[in-house]
Amino acid sequence: MKQKILNVDLTVNLEPRINFTQDIFQKKEIRGLTEELSRVAGYLWDRRWAERNAGNISVNITSFFSRKELDKLSSYPFLPLPREYPGLRRQLLLVTASGSRMRDLAREPLEGICLVYISDSSTAYHVVVPEKTGRDLMPTSELPTHLAIHEMLCRTEAKEKVLIHSHVTELIALTHNPDFRTSQSLTGILWKMHPEAVMFQPKGYGFVPHTIPGTEKIANLTARCFEQNPVVIWEKHGAMAIAKTISEAFDELDLAAKAAGIYLSCSRGGFEPEGLSNDEIAEIRQHYCL
Numbered sequence: 242m243k244q245k246i247l248n249v250d251l252t253v254n255l256e257p258r259i260n261f262t263q264d265i266f267q268k269k270e271i272r273g274l275t276e277e278l279s280r281v282a283g284y285l286w287d288r289r290w291a292e293r294n295a296g297n298i299s300v301n302i303t304s305f306f307s308r309k310e311l312d313k314l315s316s317y318p319f320l321p322l323p324r325e326y327p328g329l330r331r332q333l334l335l336v337t338a339s340g341s342r343m344r345d346l347a348r349e350p351l352e353g354i355c356l357v358y359i360s361d362s363s364t365a366y367h368v369v370v371p372e373k374t375g376r377d378l379m380p381t382s383e384l385p386t387h388l389a390i391h392e393m394l395c396r397t398e399a400k401e402k403v404l405i406h407s408h409v410t411e412l413i414a415l416t417h418n419p420d421f422r423t424s425q426s427l428t429g430i431l432w433k434m435h436p437e438a439v440m441f442q443p444k445g446y447g448f449v450p451h452t453i454p455g456t457e458k459i460a461n462l463t464a465r466c467f468e469q470n471p472v473v474i475w476e477k478h479g480a481m482a483i484a485k486t487i488s489e490a491f492d493e494l495d496l497a498a499k500a501a502g503i504y505l506s507c508s509r510g511g512f513e514p515e516g517l518s519n520d521e522i523a524e525i526r527q528h529y530c531l
């Protein structure tokens with residue numbers, strides 16, 4: 242079956258595409274990944290961090306496929322990207338779809354995910370949708386941020402393959418206090434509130450001042466923060482975490498939320514929490530992190 246698309250030079254053979262894309266979603270690793278995504282989407286909804294269609298998840302799944310398999314995607318129609326992503330050439334990402342709701346992903350993940358395959362030139366992408374969806378899906382509106390971060394992870398040969406963005410209420414609340422609008426001050430208060438924030442985030446927490454979401458500007462600022470910190474907090478908006486697995490990325494957000502929640506509970510109780518002292522934090526760091 243040959244089809245001319247958009248009257249340009251996109252005459253493609255759609256048959257192998259249909260067969261291969263169905264194979265993708267049947268692959269054991271992808272089935273496992275969508276089950277994990279479904280579980281974590283449920284946690285995000287239960288935590289009330291995912292109102293309406295808030296939040297998005299992406300996973301670099303390139304390593305699950307051979308070069309030959311990925312080649313099958315190269316002749317399909319591509320959409321232009323706003324810039325080059327040289328580090329993402331021929332990379333395949335699983336991404337939650339624009340408008341998808343975490344509560345629905347928890348029930349049926351295949352109805353709210355798509356795959357994004359970056360062209361050899363890295364200036365365009367092709368979207369693969371599960372057949373059972375029965376409708377067109379496009380990737381999250383935060384795609385520029387996901388691409389910028391995955392590109393940085395590829396460039397630095399990082400082990401992290403997963404990125405989660407969620408509206409973590411406790412962390413958003415903290416940034417409504419002008420005292421907590423730097424990486425240093427956020428790290429300071431979160432470490433003071435919970436020893437495990439010191440143990441599991443020894444590099445501290447990143448911070449991006451209020452910036453319009455979905456833009457290249459927030460994408461670049463956030464990617465730069467992730468070079469230093471595995472959790473980045475967006476002022477008055479939410480947080481992002483990178484990790485090796487979807488569950489671990491959720492854990493990073495959950496731990497930060499716990500530490501922020503302790504501070505907020507004390508504040509609601511009408512007293513300023515004492516927090517761990519600098520010496521106590523240093524002792525934990527020496528024991529666990531150095």
Ligand SMILES: [Zn+2]
Pocket residue numbers: 295296406407408454478479
């Ligand atoms: Zn958001």
